[in-house]
């Protein structure tokens with residue numbers, strides 16, 4: 001069965017989030033808690049969201065020296081979320097340290113959260129990557145390189161745009177997760193995203209998960225937009 005769309009809870013406070021979730025009381029969601037909300041509210045917010053019956057992707061994108069990431073992951077493991085992430089640019093040793101921390105920190109009897117690596121942010125264009133990161137290659141090559149590195153480190157998948165998902169699926173194994181933000185419903189503005197795709201196209205291109213924020217959270221009727229995303233994502 002196709003994974004539920006992951007709803008990015010990019011709100012500035014728990015109150016705002018609770019208000020948003022009120023429209024979804026009948027639904028069990030897969031949500032993403034990012035830096036803004038986690039830094040503001042701390043781990044107790046995660047317990048609240050779990051008690052509402054939602055799955056959680058904790059999107060903190062760790063990127064530091066291996067020892068620091070190892071220790072931080074040991075702590076994050078105790079929050080019993082479903083998925084966490086790092087930046088692949090941190091390197092093989094850092095990604096291996098992240099898994100070690102996660103495994104050691106996971107409480108007895110609990111499942112270790114999935115761990116995925118950000119390749120190139122969906123807010124990065126090829127031109128920006130080449131000029132600012134001095135990578136003299138097509139963006140797709142960089143994404144594929146980071147995906148291969150993440151797989152070598154033993155991670156469960158990557159964050160990429162849907163535009164790169166098919167090639168990752170073809171080159172790496174089918175079960176390696178392709179979690180794709182940068183999703184927009186027709187007519188919605190791109191905002192800061194550079195590599196955007198619609199839910200249906202993401203499905204066709206081989207995303208295993210889509211992450212949707214503003215197309216739902218800023219919609220006039222967030223529940224109706226969520227349903228529309230679902231409909232398009234599940235078509236095929």
Ligand SMILES: O=c1ccn([C@@H]2O[C@H](COP(=O)(O)O)[C@@H](O)[C@H]2O)c(=O)[nH]1
Nearest residue numbers: 008034120121122181182211212213214
């Ligand atoms: O490459 C990446 C990695 C993470 N994100 C996160 O996904 C959501 C997308 O929000 P939208 O409002 O749908 O643009 C947001 O929380 C980002 O931090 C990403 O966009 N790209």
